[in-house]
Amino acid sequence: MNVVSLFSGAGGLDLGFQQAGFRVIWANDFDKDAVETYKLNFGEHIVHGSICDISTDDIPDCDVIIGGFPCQGFSQANLLRFEEDDRNKLYLEFLRIVKHKQPKFFFAENVRGILSLANGEAIRSIEDDFASAGYRMQKQLFNTADYGVPQSRHRVILVGTRLDIDFNYEYPKPIFASPKKNEKEGVKPWVTIGEALFNIPEPESSHNLHNHIYSQYKVTNRNFTGHRRTDPNKPSPTILARGNGKGGVCAIQHPKNHRRMSVRESAIVQGFPMNFEFLGSMSSCYRQVGNAVPPLFARAIADQLVKYFEGEK
Numbered sequence: 001m002n003v004v005s006l007f008s009g010a011g012g013l014d015l016g017f018q019q020a021g022f023r024v025i026w027a028n029d030f031d032k033d034a035v036e037t038y039k040l041n042f043g044e045h046i047v048h049g050s051i052c053d054i055s056t057d058d059i060p061d062c063d064v065i066i067g068g069f070p071c072q073g074f075s076q077a078n079l080l081r082f083e084e085d086d087r088n089k090l091y092l093e094f095l096r097i098v099k100h101k102q103p104k105f106f107f108a109e110n111v112r113g114i115l116s117l118a119n120g121e122a123i124r125s126i127e128d129d130f131a132s133a134g135y136r137m138q139k140q141l142f143n144t145a146d147y148g149v150p151q152s153r154h155r156v157i158l159v160g161t162r163l164d165i166d167f168n169y170e171y172p173k174p175i176f177a178s179p180k181k182n183e184k185e186g187v188k189p190w191v192t193i194g195e196a197l198f199n200i201p202e203p204e205s206s207h208n209l210h211n212h213i214y215s216q217y218k219v220t221n222r223n224f225t226g227h228r229r230t231d232p233n234k235p236s237p238t239i240l241a242r243g244n245g246k247g248g249v250c251a252i253q254h255p256k257n258h259r260r261m262s263v264r265e266s267a268i269v270q271g272f273p274m275n276f277e278f279l280g281s282m283s284s285c286y287r288q289v290g291n292a293v294p295p296l297f298a299r300a301i302a303d304q305l306v307k308y309f310e311g312e313k
Contacts, residue, residue, distance in 0.1 A: 001309050004059060004101070006051060006067030006094055010037045010278060010288040012270065013066050013109060016298020018042075020306055026060050033280030034288050041276055051093045056100040064305070065101065068109035068293070069094045091126075098160065099133040105169070105305060106130075106160040109293050112141055114156055126158070135160035138169065144297040145235040146174035150196035151269045152235045153294065157301055167308045172300040194232030194255045196268055203262050210277040211285055214262035215251045230255050236269045241290030249286035263289060271296040 005014050005027040014024045027046040029035050035048040047054065069091040098106050115123055123139065130137045137160045144153040159169050179189045201207045203214055220227050230236065232255035240250055251260035252269075261269070263278060263285045271294040278285040 001064070002060070002062040003064045003066055004062040004103070006065065006097065007069060007090065008038055008046060008067070009034045009291045011042055012272070012292030012295050013068070013298045014042065015272070015295040016293065016300075017064075017066060017302040019295065019299045020302035022064065022302060025062060028054065031288075033284040036279045037277070037288055040279060051097075052089060056097055059097060059101060061101060063104050063309070065098055065103045065106040066108075067094060095129055095133065098130070098135070102134065102162065104162050104165050106135070107301065108158040110156045110158065112154045112156055115139070115141065130160050134163050136163060138171070140171050142297070144294050145190045146176050147172065147297045147300045148176055148191055149271050149294040149296050150191040150193050150235050151237075151239060151294065153238045155293070169308075170304055172304050190235050192233050193230060193236040193269060196236075197255060197265055200265055200268065209264050209274070211263040211267065212265075213282055215249065215260040215282065215286070217250060217260055219253055219257060219259060221257070229253060229257050232256070239266050239270055239290045241287050249283050249290065251286055266290070270294050
């Protein structure tokens with residue numbers, strides 16, 4: 001069960017697949033700090049550089065390709081000149097590699113907005129592209145809080161199955177739910193950010209935690225993304241990767257709302273193990289955490305695919 005990982009970042013998606021029993025044999029990212037983080041935690045099989053400069057002949061054959069591509073170029077105006085938009089380059093690279101390597105499956109993570117871009121024309125264009133490449137594609141919107149991640153994070157997972165593969169991939173069913181919903185048998189209440197960070201000491205106290213440093217960016221408690229109060233009795237707001245307009249990263253407020261969460265606390269909310277260490281400046285580490293797919297959610301996605309390979313054996 002060999003996996004090639006594109007746009008790997010720090011490796012959240014890779015970690016979930018690894019935990020499910022897959023073997024990531026090759027990975028790539030253009031961010032130097034993320035690559036160094038990946039090497040420290042996974043090994044030397046990641047290649048630093050732009051995927052645009054890498055020949056498919058240099059990428060090993062595999063069973064599965066995973067990754068996430070940006071979708072900013074999928075607008076109504078740009079659909080007619082799709083390949084001319086620089087923001088679509090990475091999507092086209094993902095398509096190029098899938099088309100050439102012909103894995104049995106591919107998994108792509110993206111923001112929820114991809115489903116509504118250009119009034120739905122963008123996702124239909126993507127489906128057509130992968131159909132031409134020999135794949136039937138599925139899509140579904142998820143909230144990672146429904147899978148035990150102490151964070152409300154809505155993401156779309158695209159799954160492609162090669163047309164000659166006789167297997168119907170089934171997305172994992174939620175195992176957690178909002179307390180407001182009627183609890184069904186086997187469905188637990190969401191894990192809250194207060195629960196997730198309950199035993200984490202203050203950064204200024206004595207501890208041996210990796211990356212337990214935090215942004216001094218002022219807590220303002222305004223009704224604006226990244227500035228809202230954090231409710232300790234709910235999952236965390238989405239961990240951000242974007243900056244505050246001045247080059248930094250706007251970290252989510254701690255559940256006590258007395259400061260910003262540290263890099264380590266943000267990583268805990270994303271579901272990274274305590275021994276997973278991030279390299280680079282504080283802003284870079286925040287960005288790596290915010291860009292990642294929560295490993296716990298990635299594991300749930302990957303576990304569903306294990307059924308195919310077990311049947312193949």
